[in-house]
Amino acid sequence: MSKAAGAIIPVTAFEQNCALIWCAATKRAVVIDPGGDVDRLLQAIEKSGVTVEKILITHGHIDHAGGAAELKEKLGVPVEGPHRADQFLLENLVDSAASFGLTGVRNLVPDRWCEEGEQIRVGELTFDILHCPGHSPGSVVYVNREQRFALVGDVLFRGSIGRTDLPGGDHQTLLRSIADKLLPLGDEMAILSGHGPASTIGTERTSNPFLV
Ligand SMILES: [Zn+2]
Ligand SMILES: [Zn+2]
Numbered sequence: 502m503s504k505a506a507g508a509i510i511p512v513t514a515f516e517q518n519c520a521l522i523w524c525a526a527t528k529r530a531v532v533i534d535p536g537g538d539v540d541r542l543l544q545a546i547e548k549s550g551v552t553v554e555k556i557l558i559t560h561g562h563i564d565h566a567g568g569a570a571e572l573k574e575k576l577g578v579p580v581e582g583p584h585r586a587d588q589f590l591l592e593n594l595v596d597s598a599a600s601f602g603l604t605g606v607r608n609l610v611p612d613r614w615c616e617e618g619e620q621i622r623v624g625e626l627t628f629d630i631l632h633c634p635g636h637s638p639g640s641v642v643y644v645n646r647e648q649r650f651a652l653v654g655d656v657l658f659r660g661s662i663g664r665t666d667l668p669g670g671d672h673q674t675l676l677r678s679i680a681d682k683l684l685p686l687g688d689e690m691a692i693l694s695g696h697g698p699a700s701t702i703g704t705e706r707t708s709n710p711f712l713v
Contacts, residue, residue, distance in 0.1 A: 505626055505648045509693070510545050513537040513603070515564035517695055520652060523551040524624025531623045533557045533643065533652050534565040534695060535572045537603070542572060554623050558582045559654025560640040561590025562667070563597045563606060565695060570607035579612035581621060584632050586669070587639025588614075615641045628652075631682045635675020636663030642683065650691040657683055657692060659700040662711045679712065 507522035513536045521542075523530035530551035535542055546553055553576050558566050560583045573580050590597075591609040598606035615621075617632040621643065628643040636655045640663075644651040655663040657679055665672040683692075688703025705712055 503648060505645060505650070508545055508549060510538075510542060512542065513564045513567065514601075515696070517564040518693065518697075520693055521545055521549060521551070521553075522623075522626070522652075523549065524626045527624035528552060529554050529624035531555045531557050531621075531628075532572065534559055534654065535568040536564040536566065537568040537605070539568045539571045539575065539605075542568070543575060546576075553578055555621065556580045557621065557628075557643060557652075558609070558611065559642070559652060559656075559695065560637040561587030561594075561609075562637065562655070563594055563601065563603065565654065566591060566609050567594055567598060567603065567606040570609050571605065580609065581611060581613040582615040582630070582643075583611075583637075583641045584616065584634075584639035585614040586634065587637050589669070590637060590639070633675075633678035633682050635665060635671055635673075635678045637667065638669040640678075644686060644690075646686075649687075649689055650693060651683070651686060653683065653692045653694055655695045657705060657709075658694045658696060659698050659705070660709055661697075662709070676711070684712075 510519045512519045517536040520533040621628045631642040690702040
């Protein structure tokens with residue numbers, strides 16, 4: 502039986518995959534990348550009957566972090582991640598929202614910056630933190646090795662990789678992050694991306710046009 506369960510809730514006009522992941526034994530949960538649509542997220546949390554302990558952020562883009570301050574206030578839980586290198590993005594969420602015509606967004610000050618090699622625990626689940634710059638300088642990936650899944654944000658997608666034309670992005674750095682940090686996770690590792698369908702490292706290693 503799987504020790505982890507969860508739901509993907511697409512949020513914002515960018516159809517960002519907000520993830521609600523919980524420990525099956527304890528019903529303790531994390532919300533990863535609440536980009537917006539906070540009321541819908543609260544409904545999903547209630548329907549699942551879980552207790553959210555933390556909000557995790559993969560990187561500082563608005564579709565991932567735009568609703569985090571509001572959700573933190575509503576749930577009374579800490580926000581952890583991303584890496585400090587994305588601080589400049591989190592300090593500019595309001596301006597970024599204005600340029601997209603989005604409302605209800607607040608700037609975000611996380612309770613904890615994540616570093617390579619650190620871990621986050623929720624119930625009986627453990628997530629390893631990988632710092633994977635390139636799409637943004639402070640992008641992090643959360644890996645559950647025991648249950649073999651990773652929340653990769655916008656680092657890697659089914660058949661594609663993250664864009665690198667936004668502030669702080671760098672294509673070669675992104676390719677190096679994927680090669681050095683993600684491919685070694687092994688072919689069986691499932692990846693949950695910030696947009697689009699799930700995949701596995703093996704599928705991407707053998708068929709992603711950016712990696713073969
Ligand atoms: Zn992004
Ligand atoms: Zn995104």
